[in-house]
Amino acid sequence: MSLDIIQLAILRRVFQVEPKFSRGGVMVTPSVSAQDPAVHYIRITPDQDDRFVIDFITRKGKDAMASGYFHEGDFYIAEHVISGWHSIDRLVDVLPRITW
Numbered sequence: 001m002s003l004d005i006i007q008l009a010i011l012r013r014v015f016q017v018e019p020k021f022s023r024g025g026v027m028v029t030p031s032v033s034a035q036d037p038a039v040h041y042i043r044i045t046p047d048q049d050d051r052f053v054i055d056f057i058t059r060k061g062k063d064a065m066a067s068g069y070f071h072e073g074d075f076y077i078a079e080h081v082i083s084g085w086h087s088i089d090r091l092v093d094v095l096p097r098i099t100w
Helices: 005-015 085-097
Strands: 020-022 025-028 039-046 051-058 064-071 074-077
Touching: 005 025, 005 064, 005 074, 039 085, 051 085, 064 085
Parallel strands: none
Antiparallel strands: 020 025, 025 039, 039 051, 051 064, 064 074
């Protein structure tokens, strides 16, 4: 399973950047205009069904991982709708406190 053209368009709109293909998945890096985000980049790798594994790579070695999916034109990670890098930074702060 790979990301389709609609899902790539959603990622472009959500992050205002051009996703790059990398190791069977997609890598998204913040734009230069982003205010020094805690997350250096995210890697979105297809998983089973319609879900994706999301790896958050930080500059300070506090990497995190979660599951994500697309639904009705939105991109969700750990059940939170994502709407830019500020959403990603907030999510990575709370991920260690989420009990799965």
